[in-house]
Amino acid sequence: MRPFTTAGVIAGLAALLLGGGPAAAQMSKPVIKVGVLGDFSSSYQDVGGQGSVAAARLAAEEFGGSVAGARIEVVFADVQSKPDVASAIARRWYDEEGVDIILDLPASNVALAVQELARTRQKISGTTGGGTTDLTGRACSPTGFHWVWDTYAMAHGAGQAIVQSGGKSWFFITGDFGAAITLEREATEAVLANGGTVVGSARVPFPNTEFGSELVRAKQSGAQVLGVADAGNDAVNIVKQAVEFGNVPGQTVAGLITYISEIHTLGLETTAGMQFVTGYYWDANEPSRALAKRFAARMPGRMPTMSQAGVYSATRHFLQAVKDGGTDDITKVVARMRATPINDALAQNGHLREDGSMVHDLMLIQVKTPSESKGPWDYYKIIKVLPAEEAFLPLSKSVCPLLQH
Secondary structure (H helix, E strand, C coil): CCCCHHHHCCCCCHHHHCCCCCCCCCCCCCCCEEEEEEECCCCCCCCHHHHHHHHHHHHHHHHCCCECCCCEEEEEEHHHHHHHHHHHHHHHHHCCCEEEEEEEECHHHHHHHHHHHHHHHHCEEEECCCCHHHCCCCCCCCCEEEECCCCHHHHHHHHHHHHHHHCCCEEEEEEEEEEHHHHHHHHHHHHHHHHEEEEEHHHHHCCCCCCCHHHHHHHHHHHCCCEEEEEEEHHHHHHHHHHCCCCCCCCEEEEECCHHHHHHCCCHHHHCCCCEEECCCCCCCCHHHHHHHHHHHHHHCCCHHHHHHHHHHHHHHHHHHHHHCCEEEEHHHHHHHHHCCEECCCCCCCCCCCCCCECEEEEEEEECCCCCCCCCCCCEEEEEEECCCCCCCHHHCCCCCCCCC
């Protein structure tokens, strides 16, 4: 097998750009396999889980179930919230079962482990769940891509926009894990840079169910904004208990990782007025509504989260690259993925940067009141569109070893 290097990607990209349109199919095997490695049993199961599998299959169906003469197969497994379990599954998938790309990867430690494994195996990984910017920073990979969002985009976007709209003083409740700690740090930077203040913070175990003492501290602080730097069921419980302890409506709740599945679980009575940044909303435009309609037919009573929409988008983009090149050669597929703009239900005019980040416009959201909502899942008001070049970490600040500064 030919070694995979950054130079190889550049050479493949040059050949692509010089070579014009699709080539005759040159497939090494009769099946293209997309692996969804997600959470099917714990905190992130509604964020990804079976919805991510459905999203990958919806993308495959757009190609009629085959690409460049190869049948498309979607496989999935539960990471059980353990990086060692995820690595073992990914190793078997890559080495023995012919999986070409692994998607979802619901936690940052899982995503980092699988991305590094993919690099050594000359395979592709696409993170749509984990948020750490290390994926496109110190641990960036020529075959690793970070779709939808990252901690910088979520935290800086929310911190800057909310301070500018009047939420000057903040108190953070932060999960005791890497991505959440990073979220607090990066949101703090944005708050301070825009003239706000951080009056306090509290670190909590993850997972956890009781946040009473931290919420009392937050209320006593007098902060205008309660920054929730936590995820999954824990974030749901913090917001729910914030209402019960009387923090809301006195404090605006700013979710630094917030999914529509969490708003659905909590209900608008509890979440009305919350503000946060998202990479996808099902009712934002016609392409997003079209995906949501197909998704709801597959997953009755649900709408896609931004991570599930990311699995759809990444699967579709990967399969299109295989189709256009007529090959499953990873160097050529990656080159096409990097060269081709992303226009789909998730992103318009998105693109893959040199560090592996899929950058696209994000949205600052405010949750509607019950009286403003016109029906099921009509939960968001789009307050502001955050342009891609402002939302994501500038390449000039990246520490990705693949870049030449």
